[in-house]
Amino acid sequence: MTENTSQLSSIRQQSRVEASSSASPTWWVVFLNEAHGLWVGGKAPILILLFSIVLGFQSFVTAYNVELSLMPPKEMVYETLKTAISVGLFIGMIIGADMLSGDRERGTLESLLLTPTRRRQMVVGKFLAALTPWPAALVLSIPYMAVLAQGDEVLAPAVLWGALLGTILTIAYTGTGMFVSFWANSNRTSYLVSLGIFVLILVPAQLPGRAQTGAAGQFLQQLNPLAAQNHFLSKILVNNRTFEEFGSWLWSPIVFAVLMLILLLVYAAPGLRIEGGKARLFPWKSGRLTSVLVLVTTGLILVLSTFVASAQENPSQIEQPANPETPLGISIDMAYQTVKTGDPIFFDTVVTNLQGETAPPTIVAMNIINLDQEGDVVDPEDWSPERTQYIDQLSPGDSSTLSWRVNAILDGDYIVYMVAMPEPASRDDTSQAVASSGIHLTVMPFTRLNPRGIVPLVIGAPLVLGLGTLASFVIRRRETQGVGSNTGPLRLSFVVIGVVLGLAALAIVAVASQSDGTSPVSEPALAAEATSATESSQASSTASESVLLEIDTSTDATDFSYVQEALEAPAGSTITLTFNNRTDPDDEVGHNWVLVVPGQEESVIANAIAAGDNKDWLDVNDPGIITHTRLIEGDESDSVTFDAPAPGTYTYLCTFPEHYEGGMRGTLTIK
Numbered sequence: 001m002t003e004n005t006s007q008l009s010s011i012r013q014q015s016r017v018e019a020s021s022s023a024s025p026t027w028w029v030v031f032l033n034e035a036h037g038l039w040v041g042g043k044a045p046i047l048i049l050l051f052s053i054v055l056g057f058q059s060f061v062t063a064y065n066v067e068l069s070l071m072p073p074k075e076m077v078y079e080t081l082k083t084a085i086s087v088g089l090f091i092g093m094i095i096g097a098d099m100l101s102g103d104r105e106r107g108t109l110e111s112l113l114l115t116p117t118r119r120r121q122m123v124v125g126k127f128l129a130a131l132t133p134w135p136a137a138l139v140l141s142i143p144y145m146a147v148l149a150q151g152d153e154v155l156a157p158a159v160l161w162g163a164l165l166g167t168i169l170t171i172a173y174t175g176t177g178m179f180v181s182f183w184a185n186s187n188r189t190s191y192l193v194s195l196g197i198f199v200l201i202l203v204p205a206q207l208p209g210r211a212q213t214g215a216a217g218q219f220l221q222q223l224n225p226l227a228a229q230n231h232f233l234s235k236i237l238v239n240n241r242t243f244e245e246f247g248s249w250l251w252s253p254i255v256f257a258v259l260m261l262i263l264l265l266v267y268a269a270p271g272l273r274i275e276g277g278k279a280r281l282f283p284w285k286s287g288r289l290t291s292v293l294v295l296v297t298t299g300l301i302l303v304l305s306t307f308v309a310s311a312q313e314n315p316s317q318i319e320q321p322a323n324p325e326t327p328l329g330i331s332i333d334m335a336y337q338t339v340k341t342g343d344p345i346f347f348d349t350v351v352t353n354l355q356g357e358t359a360p361p362t363i364v365a366m367n368i369i370n371l372d373q374e375g376d377v378v379d380p381e382d383w384s385p386e387r388t389q390y391i392d393q394l395s396p397g398d399s400s401t402l403s404w405r406v407n408a409i410l411d412g413d414y415i416v417y418m419v420a421m422p423e424p425a426s427r428d429d430t431s432q433a434v435a436s437s438g439i440h441l442t443v444m445p446f447t448r449l450n451p452r453g454i455v456p457l458v459i460g461a462p463l464v465l466g467l468g469t470l471a472s473f474v475i476r477r478r479e480t481q482g483v484g485s486n487t488g489p490l491r492l493s494f495v496v497i498g499v500v501l502g503l504a505a506l507a508i509v510a511v512a513s514q515s516d517g518t519s520p521v522s523e524p525a526l527a528a529e530a531t532s533a534t535e536s537s538q539a540s541s542t543a544s545e546s547v548l549l550e551i552d553t554s555t556d557a558t559d560f561s562y563v564q565e566a567l568e569a570p571a572g573s574t575i576t577l578t579f580n581n582r583t584d585p586d587d588e589v590g591h592n593w594v595l596v597v598p599g600q601e602e603s604v605i606a607n608a609i610a611a612g613d614n615k616d617w618l619d620v621n622d623p624g625i626i627t628h629t630r631l632i633e634g635d636e637s638d639s640v641t642f643d644a645p646a647p648g649t650y651t652y653l654c655t656f657p658e659h660y661e662g663g664m665r666g667t668l669t670i671k
């Protein structure tokens with residue numbers, strides 16, 4: 001009953017506003033009233049509150065699972081955005097579904113249908129009001145994504161793409177809800193049918209990977225606006241792919257939105273009636289019949305899509321011709337490796353001339369195959385600075401060793417293998433390629449998330465929103481008691497400003513707590529997790545996965561050594577190392593600290609000497625270097641921050657001539 005009175009007061013208010021200011025167009029007046037009803041009436045704040053709970057739950061579970069399964073930040077942000085948009089769409093649809101049939105049920109539609117010319121404007125105003133929860137939901141999702149992104153650059157594109165695509169689909173879904181509501185006589189029918197449509201679109205979009213492969217499966221995914229949007233987002237945000245490659249996936253969301261706008265505003269709106277069914281938009285009237293139809297169609301589409309997908313799973317086998325006798329042999333000095341995203345892998349290949357005559361010049365090319373079933377291609381350009389190398393003629397029995405570097409860009413299961421292709425002798429000739437065995441490369445996603453970091457947000461956001469909802473109820477109660485009802489829009493803006501400010505504060509807290517690397521809940525337990533120890537330096541840690549190391553040189557200008565000859569850091573940590581040259585500046589002894597890929601010590605030293613004094617005795621492009629400080633004089637310090645490399649023991653050394661040989665070296669152990 002209170003709902004009714006508030007609606008009536010809104011209408012009274014509307015006619016008053018219309019009478020006083022004829023300048024405001026009808027749609028604007030309707031929009032203000034509807035938005036007021038939504039936000040102060042309590043429905044929107046409650047839905048947003050539910051949204052924050054769902055999102056909090058989802059991000060907490062994600063953050064918690066990450067510790068076990070290692071999911072990279074990009075993927076967590078994507079998953080959160082996906083959920084945020086889905087729930088946002090649900091809210092839009094529910095509100096849309098209630099817009100017209102709800103008014104009918106409450107009997108408030110009658111008085112709104114004053115003249116036919118205003119009907120479209122009225123629908124426009126209500127439609128815009130029904131869209132208002134989405135921006136709030138989007139803003140609310142930002143702090144969650146910010147925490148999960150952990151400083152990853154994915155955050156900005158996620159927010160921008162999420163805003164754009166989420167808005168397009170919210171228009172489509174809200175339009176659908178209102179369109180259903182248009183002819184539904186009861187709210188129950190309207191909700192039921194809208195829900196059916198929602199599930200109809202959602203379920204195929206959530207089907208696991210298998211149903212999405214194959215040409216027909218892909219086509220169905222592309223046709224489904226939600227699935228297409230998710231596919232686009234995952235490619236852009238997680239897989240570093242470009243808009244040019246996947247922009248075509250956005251057609252179905254756009255077409256869906258435009259179609260619903262046309263259906264609602266052009267086709268349906270002018271014929272808005274008091275009774276739903278009489279608009280004769282559909283030949284049937286019974287809500288029950290419709291829901292049965294919706295269910296049957298859902299089932300059919302589900303069955304069809306899985307059937308089509310499984311039909312795609314029988315690729316014809318292609319016979320591989322047996323390798324003819326080959327003149328070259330190629331071997332690789334690594335069989336398998338497990339690394340984390342971003343880590344480099346170094347290996348050598350040896351090409352040997354097995355035949356009795358000189359082998360022609362040969363090109364060795366690197367190939368990377370993704371073993372995951374998604375069938376995603378690997379672009380070796382991104383993975384290796386050097387995709388091919390060239391070998392000059394090889395005498396009989398001779399061999400040539402090539403060094404390679406692969407950067408593990410994306411997590412997954414890969415095979416890296418090399419192909420040696422001798423140059424054909426002439427234009428009318430071909431040659432036989434020789435492939436090496438593969439390196440089975442398992443790339444674990446890089447993560448250093450503390451699931452507890454998300455807790456303040458999970459609890460704080462619903463709390464702030466709950467208070468906002470409570471406030472809106474208080475305001476509404478006072479309004480229905482007749483206290484200053486004509487200040488409604490003003491009060492609405494207070495509520496909106498309050499909620500936005502609260503969210504902004506939360507976002508700032510969340511982002512700030514992430515950016516300085518410290519967890520908002522810094523408990524002793526967390527500090528204990530960070531096992532960073534050095535023999536004698538004061539290693540300390542600010543958070544569970546951030547490690548500070550310090551290293552000093554000997555003060556003696558003729559003793560080339562580091563005071564700390566062994567350092568340790570946990571795997572997955574971010575290490576900040578401060579290097580101090582403790583010698584007397586007057587002695588003019590320069591030192592640096594260079595962390596080296598295992599086995600590359602001698603070559604790093606050789607390259608450093610070759611680089612010479614002008615380059616401060618370091619070839620900074622040497623692939624054998626993991627990280628390094630500057631060459632510094634006495635009393636100077638330099639810091640370097642880097643991600644801990646894969647577990648193992650690494651040598652650090654000084655590349656100033658003779659210092660390494662004089663004993664200026666030590667080991668960093670990652671475990």
Ligand SMILES: [Cu+2]
Binds near residue numbers: 560590592654659
């Ligand atoms: Cu030195």
